[in-house]
Structures are given as structure tokens and as C-alpha cells.
Amino acid sequence: MPEIEDNNDPVPAPQGSRPLKAGRRRWPVVLGGTGTLIAAVALVGAGSIFPAVDATRTVQPVPHPVPVGETMANCQGPTQLLAGSAAGADPQFSANSSSTKTQLNAVVLSNAAGTLPGAAVEMLNGKFTSLVTLSKPPAETAQGAPTELDGKPKVRAEVERGRTSDASSVLRVQPLDGQMSRGAGSVVVSSNDGDLQGMAAAPCQTPGNELWISGASTTVGRTGVLMVSNSSASPATVSLELFSNSGLVQAAGSKGLVVPAGTVRSVVLAGLAPGKDALSVHLKSTGGAVSATIQQSVLRGLTPGGVDYLVPTQMPASSVVIPGVRVQGPDAAGKISSQSGYADAATALALTVPGVRDAVVEVRAFGPDGQVALPNGGVFTAKAGSVSEFPLAGLAEGSYSLSLNSDVPVVAAARLSSSTGTGKAVDMAWAPAAQRLGSEHLLTVPQDVGSRLLLTAPEGPATVQLVPISNSGVLGEVRDVELKKGLSATLDPSTLAKDTAAVLISASGSPAYGAQLLSRADSADIAVLPLAGTVTGSQAVEIIMGY
Numbered sequence: 001m002p003e004i005e006d007n008n009d010p011v012p013a014p015q016g017s018r019p020l021k022a023g024r025r026r027w028p029v030v031l032g033g034t035g036t037l038i039a040a041v042a043l044v045g046a047g048s049i050f051p052a053v054d055a056t057r058t059v060q061p062v063p064h065p066v067p068v069g070e071t072m073a074n075c076q077g078p079t080q081l082l083a084g085s086a087a088g089a090d091p092q093f094s095a096n097s098s099s100t101k102t103q104l105n106a107v108v109l110s111n112a113a114g115t116l117p118g119a120a121v122e123m124l125n126g127k128f129t130s131l132v133t134l135s136k137p138p139a140e141t142a143q144g145a146p147t148e149l150d151g152k153p154k155v156r157a158e159v160e161r162g163r164t165s166d167a168s169s170v171l172r173v174q175p176l177d178g179q180m181s182r183g184a185g186s187v188v189v190s191s192n193d194g195d196l197q198g199m200a201a202a203p204c205q206t207p208g209n210e211l212w213i214s215g216a217s218t219t220v221g222r223t224g225v226l227m228v229s230n231s232s233a234s235p236a237t238v239s240l241e242l243f244s245n246s247g248l249v250q251a252a253g254s255k256g257l258v259v260p261a262g263t264v265r266s267v268v269l270a271g272l273a274p275g276k277d278a279l280s281v282h283l284k285s286t287g288g289a290v291s292a293t294i295q296q297s298v299l300r301g302l303t304p305g306g307v308d309y310l311v312p313t314q315m316p317a318s319s320v321v322i323p324g325v326r327v328q329g330p331d332a333a334g335k336i337s338s339q340s341g342y343a344d345a346a347t348a349l350a351l352t353v354p355g356v357r358d359a360v361v362e363v364r365a366f367g368p369d370g371q372v373a374l375p376n377g378g379v380f381t382a383k384a385g386s387v388s389e390f391p392l393a394g395l396a397e398g399s400y401s402l403s404l405n406s407d408v409p410v411v412a413a414a415r416l417s418s419s420t421g422t423g424k425a426v427d428m429a430w431a432p433a434a435q436r437l438g439s440e441h442l443l444t445v446p447q448d449v450g451s452r453l454l455l456t457a458p459e460g461p462a463t464v465q466l467v468p469i470s471n472s473g474v475l476g477e478v479r480d481v482e483l484k485k486g487l488s489a490t491l492d493p494s495t496l497a498k499d500t501a502a503v504l505i506s507a508s509g510s511p512a513y514g515a516q517l518l519s520r521a522d523s524a525d526i527a528v529l530p531l532a533g534t535v536t537g538s539q540a541v542e543i544i545m546g547y
Helices: 030-048 331-335
Strands: 001-005 025-028 062-066 071-075 081-084 093-094 101-109 119-121 129-135 157-164 167-172 181-193 198-203 211-214 222-230 237-242 247-249 257-259 263-268 279-287 291-300 303-310 317-327 350-354 359-367 370-372 379-382 387-391 398-419 428-430 441-444 450-456 462-470 480-484 487-493 502-509 513-519 526-530 539-543
Touching: 025 428, 062 487, 071 181, 101 119, 101 129, 101 167, 101 502, 119 157, 119 331, 129 157, 157 462, 157 502, 167 181, 181 303, 181 441, 198 428, 198 513, 198 526, 211 222, 211 291, 222 237, 222 257, 222 279, 247 462, 257 263, 279 291, 291 428, 317 359, 317 428, 317 450, 317 526, 331 398, 350 359, 350 539, 379 387, 398 450, 398 487, 398 513, 398 526, 428 526, 450 480, 480 487
Parallel strands: 198 303, 303 428, 317 513
Antiparallel strands: 001 025, 062 539, 071 167, 081 093, 101 157, 101 181, 119 129, 119 167, 181 198, 211 279, 222 263, 222 291, 237 247, 237 257, 237 279, 291 303, 317 398, 350 387, 350 398, 359 370, 359 379, 359 398, 398 428, 441 502, 450 487, 450 513, 462 480, 462 502, 513 526
């Protein structure tokens, strides 16, 4: 603050105090106080000029756009034969067999102007080594450039089909003009011999921080390996909660599992919960978001009993739907499951009740001709804090969808079994509970395997639109599939177009659900590919300003 000199006589000091010395003294400039006073007057004036703030006034939240990043989907690697696991060490794997074939499929869509986003598949080996580039990012000068609209659709796609892959990977799709881009992928593994004979399939998963996987088993001859993938730039700390047929499993090694960025960590479930006929895993992660898959295999003596990738199912809910349940004829299925050690080679429903109260569940099965009868009317009680099985024996041969209603939230998945005859290899597959179909789900169609889309609408009529995408990335004509209430419809994707490599799926009307069934001719191979969720558009949060 500026100061001025004062050479006046000293001010008389009060009695009992020390006198002030005469001479040069410094006083604050009065202008500073005057300025403060002027400012105060101005504020008072402002209060009289502008309306007072009303603390009771309702302020409408305003959406604020959130910057969007790249879309990521973690893709499973090939099946691996467990060779051993030392205490406190990661499991050791050996090659499956020389006939094992791993196919990676991916598709990415352009925006409405026909511009493809940058998209690539990178290996999760700690270094993010590039595996394949689907499309390069558009030139900087082209981004945001005005587009002439002539009313003709310009959407196109880039497709990668049947790419050989020997490791887990991540599909990365960059945003365009502030909008999230659309992409999807899948992995299909098949083997004609060896302990892991059969077919396993899994969609590329969007990473998350919580998921449920059901269908594992750790009894003799059954091997379940949990594989957690972290494609983020941050390490993830994972904790597992295990539910079995005998209740909640207390496992000391199930907490604080660190998954470094860009890597995959494998956990042998028998080391945490040995000797369990049925096992469900509840995974939570902090730090980086993760995906997870359980490689489940069966070996009955020297006879392969099947292999599958168990993928996340719907979060606990009171109402769930499981599409894509294929059933063999009762006579053939009965001959297989009646053999010694083949009790689990039968179609069944696995139900997990996470809460502390038993669940009363009603199960309905819908086939191509409507609802079919189930044992005991489809009603049973599932024990709290454990995994229960409900047999689906007696159903006629065909494809079905299951609809479950429970008085408490549950987690559900269905086991499928396939065989060409007694004494021969058996394959298995697990169909998880599905999410309701919305708009623009992308589905890849693997090559060299049979594929069927199974669609259902349990509660009312719905319309499902299917747009085929060819190998060259051309979008075909839209086909509408009208679903009646309580029916399951099956469709071959190859009938949509000559060389269908992917399908764009949208649904309207009553809640509709779907899955893709895979099989191979002249073999027991079977697998289920759930439909991936939608990740499109921009994101925004609503911010309310107030006090």
C-alpha cells in the first residue's frame, strides 16, 4: 500500500504509556480506504439494480458433453492346456494340439458420411504389439470437413474375418467428430483332437469393473481357468467372490490380484475352490477396467468331454432371459448322460442366488411353436448363497429360449451338451443370460462353421431389423423379422446376403433378445456367441449449479 511522510509534532501519549517519538512516520494512504468504500457502495448499488438471488428457484440441469475416447473390446486368445501350477506361481500352459485353429473376427462401421475411424487389433503382451490394422485414422484435413447430403446412405464397414491369432488381444476403435465409433469382434477356437477337442467361442468384451461368470466346475477331470484381461494403461486390482453348490467359498488367495496394464492374468479356480460341481465367479476390479473369461474343459478318463469359454452373464436380476439353448433329442441325450461319469453331459440351468434369502424361481421355455412344458411346471427353489441346477431333460430336440422370474435377484446360465453317439467325444457350451436388444448391435459371423441366429420376445410382439455386412464391407438390404409373443425364431445369417460376414441388429417393440449358435457338421462341436452391447454416440453428464 502507498505511504506518505508526516513531519508534524508528536501526538501526546496517554498517561502510563510510552511517548511516541517525533520524526518521520508512515501512514496508509486514505485513497485505499476510499477505494474500498467506493467498491462497497458499488456493490450495494448493484444489489439495488440487479434482482436478488432466489435460493428456492429451480435450475434446470444442463447436459455438458464429456470428451469421448476410443472404444475398446478385449478378445480372448486360443485355448491352452494346463500343464501345472506351482504354489504361489502363475499356471503353466502347454500347446493344445496341432489341429487347433484360432480365428479372430472383427468389424468396424463408418459414420453417416462414410468415414471410417482408426481401428486396429493389438496383442495384450505388455507391449500392445499390433496384430492387424482394420482402418487408418482419416486425414486431419478431412476430419470435421462439411459433407454434402444427398439423401443416400454412405455407411460402410471394414471387416477382418478368420485372422489367425495366438494370443489375447484388444480391438481399439477411435472416435469420429466427438462421437463414439462402432466396432465388434469375436474369437472362435476349434480342435479335432487332444484333451481340448471341441469348439469354444467368445465375443470381444467391453472392459468393466464388475462382472459375473457362471458355469465353472473343479471336480476331477474338470478344469476351469479364469483369464482376466487388462487393456487399459493402468494396473487393475481384482477381487473374486466365489459361489459353489455348497455355498460361499472362503478363499484367501481371491483378493488383491494385480493385473498389470496390457496383460492377461490366469487363475486356476481349483486352487481357490477345489472339488466343486458348480461354481460362479463374481469379479470386481479397481483401477483399470478389465474383461474376464473362464476356459472350462472336461476330460473323462481319456475321452475329451468338451471345452468352452464362459463369458460374463447379466448382473443379478429378478427377471432374466437366456436365448440360444439348443437341445438334443431326449433319447440320444439320455443315452449319453446315463453313462458313468457323464451326469454333467446334459442340458441344465445353473442358478446363483447371491443374497441371504432363498429364491423361488419360475422357468418358462419357448420354442418355435410357443411355450413348452417343463418338469414341476418350471417352478423350483434355489438356495441362498449358492449355485443350484435345474434339469431341462425331456425337451424335444430343437432350439429354445428360457425366461426366468424370481422373487429375489439371481444370476443364470444354461449348459448345452452335444454328442454324435455313446463312447464318442462330447462337446459342451454355456449360454449366458442376455441383455435386451436395442439399436445397432454388431455381430460377427465366423467362417467355416455353421451359424444360426436365435431371436425371442417372451412378453410381447417385437420387430428385429437385420442388416447384412459383406466381406467387402458393403451393407445389404434390411430384413425385418417379426417376433410373436413367446416364440423363438431361428435364422441362418447366410440367407441375408451372399457373403455375410457381420450383421447389424436393431430391435423395437416389446423386449427382444438374441444369441448366435455355432456348430460344425459331422461333429459334436457347439458354441454360443452372445450379442455384444451397443456403444454409440456421444456422452454427457447433467450438472446442477446451486448452493
